[in-house]
Amino acid sequence: MNIIIITPAGPDSKAGNRATALRWQRLLQQSGHQVRVETEYQGAQCDLLIALHAWRSANAIKAFKAAWPESPLIVALTGTDIYYHQHEYPDLTYESMDLSDLLIGLHDLVARDIPERYAHKLLTLRQSADKPDVFGGSRLESGQFHICVLGHLRDEKDSLRAAIASHHLPEDSNIIVSCAGKPHNDKWRELALQESRSNPRFHWLGELNRPELATLIAVSSVMVISSIMEGGANVISEACRAELPILASDIPGNRGLLGDDYPGYFPVKDDKALAELMARTENDGAFLAELKKRVIALAETFRPEQERQSLEKALALVVAAKD
Known part of the structure; x- marks a missing residue:
């Protein structure tokens, strides 16, 4: 045709x-x-x-x-x-x-x-999503627990929610939040820069090319998807294919891909609830393993x-x- x-x-x-x-x-x-x-x-x-x-x-x-x-x-x-x-x-x-x-x-x-x-x-x-050359967590860095956020910085994505949540983590946490994406406008650029300057746990990496994104996924243990609305985020496909556990906002667009019984949801814009989940992935090996098991099981559907x-x-x- x-x-x-x-x-x-x-x-x-x-x-x-x-x-x-x-x-x-x-x-x-x-x-x-x-x-x-x-x-x-x-x-x-x-x-x-x-x-x-x-x-x-x-x-x-x-x-x-x-x-x-x-x-x-x-x-x-x-x-x-x-x-x-x-x-x-x-x-x-x-x-x-x-x-x-x-x-x-x-x-x-x-x-x-x-x-x-x-x-x-x-x-x-x-x-x-294509099967990646490297998988999530395949190049973990000693003494750091990397959490990544991927996608354009914009209102619908609530892109800095994981960065805000990191303020609620205990002092001895090794969590580092890395955000990769182009800001939708000057407001989002300034918000990302301000958070980078004031938050030692947060790194805004800007827009990355494919090899750079692959490296970020490889050093990450978890991905956060904090959107307030999604029609079906392709980043979920990419995370599942990369066997990278996901913490996701509790919205239909995420539930419609991950399933109602997925254990990694948090209420929309609730940074304290997200911080608790982030800390749990860092400290509860069984919980992190269960999230990974779930995304691996879903990978074939993508x-x-x-x-x-x-x-x-x-x-x-x-x-x-x-x-």
């Missing part, structure tokens, strides 16, 4: 939507499809269009359906679509969902958080081949619906 993928994130962006679009392009090309990634729909004819983000890609979605009303359209729902834009901008968000022939959700609980009228359109897909098969299922469903 001739497929266009629309993502609002530009070619130089390292945002999750851009990474997802490029990964889907690669996986679909492996299946023999011709795939272009664009930030705006330019009117070109194609066999199928996939739009990442119902709200941000609304103009592209409307333009495509106006030009080619009988051509299949898939809309992938992001965390901000589900947990923000459908409430703040319902008309535009729901119009995109109405125009779609299929909706893709990126965690298992999406159906609970969108209107029931869309349930028949929804397909769940787990984002994948394989690229499984994601490719899910994409092929999505294509088959919309094509069959049009026949």
Whole structure:
């Protein structure tokens, strides 16, 4: 098939939507499809269009359906679509969902958080990650217990929660929190710099390349994901594939990937509860081992081949619906 993928994130962006679009392009090309990634729909004819983000890609979605009303359209729902834009901008968000022939959700609980009228359109897909060359905790440093936080620094990620939590740790703790990511704006840059200067347990590393990220994961014993909203964070896929235990905020986007019985949740924005979990991973070997056992068991669900098969299922469903 001739497929266009629309993502609002530009070619130089390292945002999750851009990474997802490029990964889907690669996986679909492996299946023999011709795939272009664009930030705006330019009117070109194609066999199928996939739009990442119902709200941000609304103009592209409307333009495509106006030009080619009988051509299949898939809309992938992001965390901000589900947990923000459908409430703040319902008309535009729901119009995109109405125009779609299929909706893709990126965690298992999406159906609970969108209107029931869309349930028949929804397909769940787990984002994948490649098997890493090095695994979490494979290069531990003596006398330090490294906890990493990965991703752009922004409000939705509550990116400094682990750094704030580290203030509540006992003095004899060896925990070091390392945060890798580009600040969303000047406010976040200044917040990260201020925390780095005032908190000896916190290091902001800025935006790292892939080898540098691999090194950070290798020296880390735990990853913290403190988001207040997620549509299905790819960093969970990466942590599980790297066998790196996760402490995660208790939100649907995390529960929908890690499971309701995962033992490493903490209440959103609760730095004291997070500090207690961080200290427990440092001092309770059995608890840390249980977290690692859980992420290893989940790793198989985040394989690229499984994601490719899910994409092929999505294509088959919309094509069959049009026949």
